[in-house]
Amino acid sequence: MKKYVLVLIVVSTFLLLYLWEDDAAPAITYFPEDATVDFDQTSTVLKLISETTRDSYEMLWKSQSVSEQKLYLRQDASLLYKNGQLMGIRSKWKENTDLISIKEKFSGEDSNFFQSISFHHGEVHYPDDQIKSIHQMTYDQLYVIDSPGTRLKSFKSAADDAEKEWAELLNHTTEQQLKHHWKQLMEHYTIDENAYWKIPLSDLNKFNNEPLPSLTQEQTNQIMGQLWEGLYKNYILKLSNTDAKKVNSFIPLILFDKNKDHLLVLFEWNGKKERLIQQYPDKFSN
Structure with missing residues (x-):
C-alpha cells in the first residue's frame, strides 16, 4: 500500500511539473519597438529534398533568425500550409540567446502548393524594468509537381510555360x-x-x-x-x-x-x- 501511494505521489508530481513547464512557456508579447537592435538574419525555407517512393517525397521546412546580440528572450513561430490547409505549427523560445532555429522534415505526395510564414520576435530588457521588442516576418513558398508521366520537380516561381500552367492550376484550386x-x-x-x-x-x-x-x-x-x-x-x-x-x-x-x-x-x-x-x-x- 505504501509503495502504491509513493508511486502515485511521484507520478502526480511529474504531471504537475510537466503541466507547469508547459504553461511556463512565455507568450509572444508586444513591447514598443527598439530602434537600436535588429536582426542580422531571418529566413523561412521550404525545400524538396528527395523522392522517397514512387508515390511520395521528402520535404524540408525551416525557420531561422539571428539577432545582432543575445537578448533576454528570443521566440519564433512558424506555420505551414498545403493548398491553403494547415499542415503544422511550430514555435520555439530561448532565454539569453541570439539564435532560434526550427527545422523539420515531412513527407508529401501528389502535386501541391506549400506556403510557410514565420514570426521572429525578441525582447530587449533594460534597467528600471524597461522592456522593448523587435520582430520581423518571413515567408517562403514551393510548388511541387508529382504527376504520372513527369519527373518530380519543384519551383518557387514559374520559369517556363509548363511551370506557369501548374502554378495557375494549383493557385486556382487553393484560392477557390x-x-x-x-x-x-x-x-x-x-x-x-x-x-x-x-x-x-x-x-x-x-x-x-x-x-x-x-x-x-x-x-x-x-x-x-x-x-x-x-x-x-x-x-x-x-x-x-x-x-x-x-x-x-x-x-x-x-x-x-x-x-x-x-x-x-x-x-x-x-x-x-x-x-x-x-x-x-x-x-x-x-
Missing part, C-alpha cells in the same frame, strides 16, 4: 477553396466585407516594409506586433497543442478596418468558427 471558406466565415459573423481590407495570414510578411493603407510604417509595425501576440495566444498555442493530423483548418483571413479602428481575424478549426478582435490605439484614428 479559401474564398469559399472565408465567405462562410464572413456570412456567419455578418461582416460587411466592403468595410475592410482583406489580407490572408500568409501575405502579412509584405508589411515588413509596406505600411497598411492610411497608416505609417511605425503604426503598421505596432499593429503587426500586437496581431501576432493575439495570434500566438489564440491560434498558434491552441492548434500547436493538437495533433496536426486531427486538425482541419485553413489560412486565417485578416480584415483591416478601413476606418483605422480595429482588425478582425477569422479562422476555423475542426468546424469551430473563431473571430478575434484587435482594437487599434486611439491615436491611429486621428
